[in-house]
Amino acid sequence: MKRLLLDLFCGAGGASVGYHQAGFDVVGVDLTVRQGYPFQMIQADALWFGAAHGRHFDAIHASPPCQHYSVATGNPDKKAKHPDLLAPTRQMLTDTGRPWVIENVPRAPMRPDFKLCGCMFGLPHLKRERWFETSWNAFDLRQPCYHVGRSIAVVSGGIQTWEIRDGWGRIPAGPLQELRSRAMGIDWMKRNDLALAIPPAYTEYIGTQLIDHLTAMEAA
Numbered sequence: 001m002k003r004l005l006l007d008l009f010c011g012a013g014g015a016s017v018g019y020h021q022a023g024f025d026v027v028g029v030d031l032t033v034r035q036g037y038p039f040q041m042i043q044a045d046a047l048w049f050g051a052a053h054g055r056h057f058d059a060i061h062a063s064p065p066c067q068h069y070s071v072a073t074g075n076p077d078k079k080a081k082h083p084d085l086l087a088p089t090r091q092m093l094t095d096t097g098r099p100w101v102i103e104n105v106p107r108a109p110m111r112p113d114f115k116l117c118g119c120m121f122g123l124p125h126l127k128r129e130r131w132f133e134t135s136w137n138a139f140d141l142r143q144p145c146y147h148v149g150r151s152i153a154v155v156s157g158g159i160q161t162w163e164i165r166d167g168w169g170r171i172p173a174g175p176l177q178e179l180r181s182r183a184m185g186i187d188w189m190k191r192n193d194l195a196l197a198i199p200p201a202y203t204e205y206i207g208t209q210l211i212d213h214l215t216a217m218e219a220a
Contacts, residue, residue, distance in 0.1 A: 002023060002024060002025045003023070003024050003025070003058035003059065003211065003214060004024065004025050004026075004027065004057050004058050005019050005024040005025070005026050005027075005057060005058060005059050005060065005061060005207075005210075006026075006027055006029065006050065006053075006054055006057040006059070006060045006061070007019065007026055007027070007028045007029065007060075007061045007062075007063075008029050008030075008046035008047075008049070008050050008060060008061065008062040008063070008064075008089070009029075009030060009046045009062055009063045009064055009065065010028030010029060010030050010037070010041065010063075011030060011034060011063070011193060011196055011197060012034040012036065012037055012188075012189045012190070012193035012194070012197060013028060013034070013036075013037045013038050013039065013188075013189075013197075014184075014186055014189070014197035014198040014199060014200055014203075015061055015063060015103065015197075015198040015200070015202075015203040016028050016037070016038065016039055016203075017038060017186075017200040017203075018198070018199070018200035018201060018202060018203030018204040018205075018206075018207060019061065019203050019204070019206075019207040019210075020038075020039065021200060021204040021207070022203070022204045022205075022206075022207025022208045022210070022211060023207065023208070023211055024058075024059070024207060024211075025039075026039045026040075027039065027040045027041070027042065027057070028040070028041040028042070029041070029042045029043075029044055029046050029049045029050070030043065030044075030046065031043065031044070031045060031046070034189075034190075034193055035190075036188045036189065036190075038188065046062065046064075046089075047085070047088060047089065047092055050062070050089075050092050050093065050096065051092050051095065051096075054092070054093070054096035054098055055096045055097060055098060057098060058098070058099075058214060059098055059099045059100065059101075059210055059214065060093055060096060060098055060099075060100045060101070061100070061101045061102075061103070061203065062089050062093060062100065062101070062102050062103070063102075063103045063104070063198065064085035064086050064089045064102070064104065065083060065085060086102070086104060086108060086109065086110060087109075089102060090102060090110075090133075093135065094135070098135075099134075099135050099136060099210060099213055099214060099217070100134070100135045101132055101133070101134050101135075101203075101206060101210065102132065102133045102134075103130055103131070103132050103198060103203075104130070104131055105129075105130065105131065106129050106130075106131055108131060110131060110133045111133045111137075112131035112132065112133065113132060113133055113134045113137065113138040113139060113140065114131070114132040114134075114138065114140045114205075114206060115129060115130075115131055115132075115140070116129065116130055116132065116202045116205065116206075117129045117130075117145050118183070118184075118199060118201075119145050120143065120205075121185075121199065121201035121202065121205065122201070123183060123184070123185060123199060123201060126183045126184060126199065127145070128184075128199065129145075130198060130202060132202075132206055134206075134210075136213050138206075138209060138213075184197065184199050185199050185200055185201055186199065186200065
C-alpha cells in the first residue's frame with residue numbers, strides 16, 4: 001500500500017504530481033478548487049485542515065503563499081499586504097508529529113535543506129529556484145546552476161497578463177503551450193496557476209528521500 005501524503009496549499013497540483021511520481025498517494029487542500037487538479041482535493045483552509053487532520057497522514061507538504069517574500073511582489077508596502085504564513089505553517093506541521101516539507105521562494109526565512117532549480121532535473125531552460133525545509137534536516141550538496149542557451153522564467157503579472165521572459169526580452173505568446181510544457185514539465189494547468197506552480201521534478205526528487213526517511217523511521 002502506498003503511503004499517503006497531504007499537500008497543503010496545493011494549488012493546481014505541481015508538487016502533488018511530483019510526490020505521486022515518487023510513490024505517494026496524495027490528497028490536496030486549498031481554499032480554491034482548481035479544475036484539472038489530478039487527485040482528491042478538499043476545499044478548506046490549509047492551516048485549519050492540517051491542524052485538525054494532518055496527524056492521520058504519513059507525511060505532509062506545505063507551500064504557504066510566497067508573495068510576502070517574493071522579489072516579484074515589489075516594495076515592502078506591497079509585500080505587507082500579503083499574509084506571512086510561513087511561521088504559523090511550520091508550527092502547525094511540527095505539532096502534527098508527522099514528517100513534513102515546507103516550500104517557498106529564495107530569501108524566505110527558512111532553513112533551505114534543498115535549493116532546487118530546473119537545470120538540475122532535465123529542464124535546462126527553466127530558471128526557477130525554490131527552497132525546501134524538512135522536518136528531518138535533510139542535506140543536499142547542490143551543483144551550481146548551469147543553464148544551456150537561453151533561460152526562461154514562467155511568470156504572471158496579473159489575471160490577464162501572462163508572459164515568458166528570457167534574457168533578450170519577451171517571447172511571443174504563440175507557442176505558449178509548448179513552451180510551458182517543455183520548461184516546467186507541466187501540461188495540465190491554466191496559465192495563471194502555472195506561474196505559481198512547483199515543477200513536479202522537484203518534489204519527485206524530495207519525495208524519494210522522504211520515502212527513505214519514512215522507511216528508516218519504521219525500521220527504528
